Amino acid sequence: xxxxxxxxxxxxxxxxxxxxxxxxxxxxxxxxxxxxxxxxxxxxxxxxxxxxxxxxxxxxxxxxxxxxxxxxxxxxxxxxxxxxxxxxxxxxxxxxxxxxxxxxxxxxxxxxxxxxxxxxxxxxxxxxxxxxxxxxxxxxxxxxxxxxxxxxxxxxxxxxxxxxxxxxxxxxxxxxxxxxxxxxxxxxxxxxxxxxxxxxxxxxxxxxxxxxxxxxxxxxxxxxxxxxxxxxxxxxxxxxxxxxxxxxxxxxxxxxxxxxxxxxxxxxxxxxxxxxxxxxxxxxxxxxxxxxxxxxxxxxxxxxxxxxxxxxxxxxxxxxxxx
Amino acid sequence: xxxxxxxxxxxxxxxxxxxxxxxxxxxxxxxxxxxxxxxxxxxxxxxxxxxxxxxxxxxxxxxxxxxxxxxxxxxxxxxxxxxxxxxxxxxxxxxxxxxxxxxxxxxxxxxxxxxxxxxxxxxxxxxxxxxxxxxxxxxxxxxxxxxxxxxxxxxxxxxxxxxxxxxxxxxxxxxxxxxxxxxxxxxxxxxxxxxxxxxxxxxxxxxxxxxxxxxxxxxxxxxxxxxxxxxxxxxxxxxxxxxxxxxxxxxxxxxxxxxxxxxxxxxxxxxxxxxxxxxxxxxxxxxxxxxxxxxxxxxxxxxxxxxxxxxxxxxxxxxxxxx
Numbered sequence: 001x002x003x004x005x006x007x008x009x010x011x012x013x014x015x016x017x018x019x020x021x022x023x024x025x026x027x028x029x030x031x032x033x034x035x036x037x038x039x040x041x042x043x044x045x046x047x048x049x050x051x052x053x054x055x056x057x058x059x060x061x062x063x064x065x066x067x068x069x070x071x072x073x074x075x076x077x078x079x080x081x082x083x084x085x086x087x088x089x090x091x092x093x094x095x096x097x098x099x100x101x102x103x104x105x106x107x108x109x110x111x112x113x114x115x116x117x118x119x120x121x122x123x124x125x126x127x128x129x130x131x132x133x134x135x136x137x138x139x140x141x142x143x144x145x146x147x148x149x150x151x152x153x154x155x156x157x158x159x160x161x162x163x164x165x166x167x168x169x170x171x172x173x174x175x176x177x178x179x180x181x182x183x184x185x186x187x188x189x190x191x192x193x194x195x196x197x198x199x200x201x202x203x204x205x206x207x208x209x210x211x212x213x214x215x216x217x218x219x220x221x222x223x224x225x226x227x228x229x230x231x232x233x234x235x236x237x238x239x240x241x242x243x244x245x246x247x248x249x250x251x252x253x254x255x256x257x258x259x260x261x262x263x264x265x266x267x268x269x270x271x272x273x274x275x276x277x278x279x280x281x282x283x284x285x286x287x288x289x290x291x292x293x294x295x296x297x298x299x300x301x302x303x304x305x306x307x308x309x310x311x312x313x314x315x316x317x318x319x320x321x322x323x
Numbered sequence: 324x325x326x327x328x329x330x331x332x333x334x335x336x337x338x339x340x341x342x343x344x345x346x347x348x349x350x351x352x353x354x355x356x357x358x359x360x361x362x363x364x365x366x367x368x369x370x371x372x373x374x375x376x377x378x379x380x381x382x383x384x385x386x387x388x389x390x391x392x393x394x395x396x397x398x399x400x401x402x403x404x405x406x407x408x409x410x411x412x413x414x415x416x417x418x419x420x421x422x423x424x425x426x427x428x429x430x431x432x433x434x435x436x437x438x439x440x441x442x443x444x445x446x447x448x449x450x451x452x453x454x455x456x457x458x459x460x461x462x463x464x465x466x467x468x469x470x471x472x473x474x475x476x477x478x479x480x481x482x483x484x485x486x487x488x489x490x491x492x493x494x495x496x497x498x499x500x501x502x503x504x505x506x507x508x509x510x511x512x513x514x515x516x517x518x519x520x521x522x523x524x525x526x527x528x529x530x531x532x533x534x535x536x537x538x539x540x541x542x543x544x545x546x547x548x549x550x551x552x553x554x555x556x557x558x559x560x561x562x563x564x565x566x567x568x569x570x571x572x573x574x575x576x577x578x579x580x581x582x583x584x585x586x587x588x589x590x591x592x593x594x595x596x597x598x599x600x601x602x603x604x605x606x607x608x609x610x611x612x613x614x615x616x617x618x619x620x621x622x623x624x625x626x627x628x629x630x631x632x633x634x635x636x637x638x639x640x641x642x643x644x645x646x
Contacts (some may be wrong), residue, residue: 006434007526008433008434008435009431009433009434009515012431025430025525026427026429026430026431027431027528028354028356028363030351030354030363031354032351033350040353040363042429104349106349106365107349108335108348108349110332110333111329112331199331203346256451
């Protein structure tokens with residue numbers, strides 16, 4: 001929600017001279033993305049997003065992220081796409097930071113998705129999963145089991161500052177997930193952060209996916225579980241099975257989930273809840289006084305985790321409806 | 324530098340239904356303005372800025388601000404202009420806040436203005452001063468002498484937390500300004516906050532002025548002094564007389580300054596320095612832990628004030644050059 005690196009008019013003009021994209025006519029920092037600085041840039045030819053990658057992004061991962069976006073765009077997936085400069089380079093440097101010019105996507109993210117939004121989201125996720133089958137780069141998921149263990153170890157002692165008993169709950173859940181986490185399911189590249197603010201709609205139709213900066217190699221069905229967590233709970237914490245069923249049906253229609261994937265949905269959902277709870281808890285425990293970024297509530301995902309802990313069967317997500 | 328009120332896709336669609344400005348295709352919070360929430364909104368017809376007025380703006384002042392922008396636009400001054408809805412209303416409500424749809428201005432603000440920028444700025448300021456001659460609303464300048472006195476009284480006791488001796492300096496300066504502040508000079512509506520980030524340039528030419536939310540009734544020459552403070556000091560604190568001379572010459576060419584105005588420049592410059600030092604000091608002393616907005620450095624304007632205190636004659640600003 002902030003711009004961390006200020007780019008001057010002279011700096012942006014010099015940067016854009018490397019591209020064949022017209023003259024800069026407008027340049028505004030936008031309150032989007034918690035990891036990077038993003039500017040909306042208009043030229044005499046088109047509109048773009050200019051992203052400066054800040055410290056939380058590992059520069060070594062950028063060829064994977066930009067390559068993935070480029071690959072998806074060439075497969076016909078509507079997504080933000082890096083623009084190459086006159087020399088064919090998409091990964092550049094600006095103000096001492098890695099930077100990339102990205103295509104601008106029209107559309108608005110929905111803050112209260114309906115079942116129709118969820119169905120389209122499911123379909124778009126499945127299309128992405130099919131489209132990456134022949135993408136030849138990979139990136140380890142730092143935020144799966146071993147990453148959670150590290151975060152849990154770091155946070156456990158102080159977790160009760162957030163809520164009494166939270167440290168113990170994290171410990172027990174980590175043990176359960178470590179013993180039961182699936183490993184033999186279809187894998188590929190997952191988005192891993194497909195929350196509603198990363199999906200645009202236009203006239204009620206999904207118009208694009210953005211923010212691939214958590215994408216990584218993992219089991220595809222885990223991505224579905226992340227979306228169930230991100231799209232199917234109401235503001236009061238209740239789970240909307242109509243939306244979940246629509247999301248899964250939308251996915252299934254494009255890439256049918258195998259039985260063992262469907263059966264793994266409850267544990268994947270627990271893992272996804274724990275993952276977002278842990279990163280939010282870490283940020284919450286380490287929030288800087290006076291920071292520009294508001295920390296998100298870890299307890300939102302504690303409540304979701306506790307819901308999933310009670311789910312015994314994927315049918316409770318509506319997974320067997322309209323398969 | 325932040326968005327304080329989040330507007331959902333549904334809310335913005337409902338809001339825009341009151342206008343004849345096309346369908347919303349994109350809507351992004353921008354990191355601009357410290358007082359209000361600003362969104363860049365694109366429709367099938369055009370681009371706009373949507374401003375939600377937050378608590379620091381007095382809603383009673385909004386008809387003045389919006390009326391002024393509208394008046395200036397009709398006088399041919401290139402400035403952000405409020406757009407009326409289908410019923411002719413420019414001042415609206417959104418998410419419980421006063422809100423206005425404003426025209427989008429192309430252009431970039433310069434972070435390191437050159438003398439050419441300063442000359443154009445001076446001319447644009449003078450054009451604005453001429454254009455408001457027949458504007459029939461007025462607004463008291465809350466941030467002139469009596470306002471500074473209030474701020475000084477509030478801050479004096481704790482000013483030394485910022486720098487030793489600052490409380491005493493403020494007290495002495497307030498006494499000097501109170502005894503010597505001019506009162507009989509040409510008056511009108513002034514912008515009162517024309518810093519480089521409120522002025523756009525395109526291809527080296529000034530393309531527009533924005534952010535009229537400090538505009539008020541006061542002596543016109545005080546606006547020139549604010550600009551000298553905002554445009555003519557280098558990052559190291561030194562005063563660039565070439566830029567100052569260009570700014571004054573640019574102004575003079577459009578609206579020649581009278582001798583008594585020129586002679587008052589040094590005291591107006593002192594007042595302008597004190598004004599920005601005091602508001603920054605107030606914000607600095609009252610900064611909230613974890614606030615979204617970075618406080619600006621009050622001492623930048625202490626250093627400027629100390630420069631102006633040593634100026635005995637407006638010729639030190641280059642005011643007699645190329646009159």
